Amino acid sequence: MSHPAEQKHQLRKFLRRTRRNLSAQQQQQAALGITQTLKQQLGNKQQLKIALYYASDGEIDLSDFIDYCALRNIELYLPVIHALKPTLWFGRYTPDTPMYNNRFGIPEPATKLAIEPWQLSMVLMPLVGFDSDGGRLGMGGGFYDRTFAGLNRWPRKPKLIGVAHECQKVDKIPTESWDLALDGVITDQNSYF
Secondary structure (H helix, E strand, C coil): CCCHHHHHHHHHHHHHHHHHCCCHHHHHHHHHHHHHHHHHHHCCCCCCEEECCCCCCCCCCCHHHHHHHHHCCCEEEEEEECCCCCCEEEEEECCCCCEEECCCCCEEECCCCEECHHHCCEEEEECCEECCCCCEECCCCCHHHHHCCCHHHCCCCCEEEEEECHHHECCCCCCCCCCCCCCEEEECCCEEC
């Protein structure tokens, strides 16, 4: 049997290709489905601080959910790659926030308005793959894993929710000791909590 890192590499290639091959209509339907599920999950909760992502590489677009949050005065934050270490900080995002592309070509907010990860209510993370046990396969950079490594020692723990297409679910994600477990996953068709 191959090493978990090699298993993850092969699985990552397959699943990224799978989600990139989804049609524009499938992507649009997935975005609508995710928005409806997230609205139900939030219910009438107030004073939320939600980190989410800017979709790329076939990830589900959260633009409709962003619009919904703006109407409800929910604070939104986008991940920003730390300049000196391979972790993330979370910059405040509004439709008027100036953006720039990071070294991977992903837009990030050009703002100094940031909060500590433990101050977030919820973190919506993009996934390459997931399993029903909370296993998460990301893009391979380890940014989320390192950022949330001390989660159990924080004064408050945000909910870590993966966002993916249902076709990204696998039987078992190979894991290593540093891999971040999720509190749940929302797909275009199901919720796993």
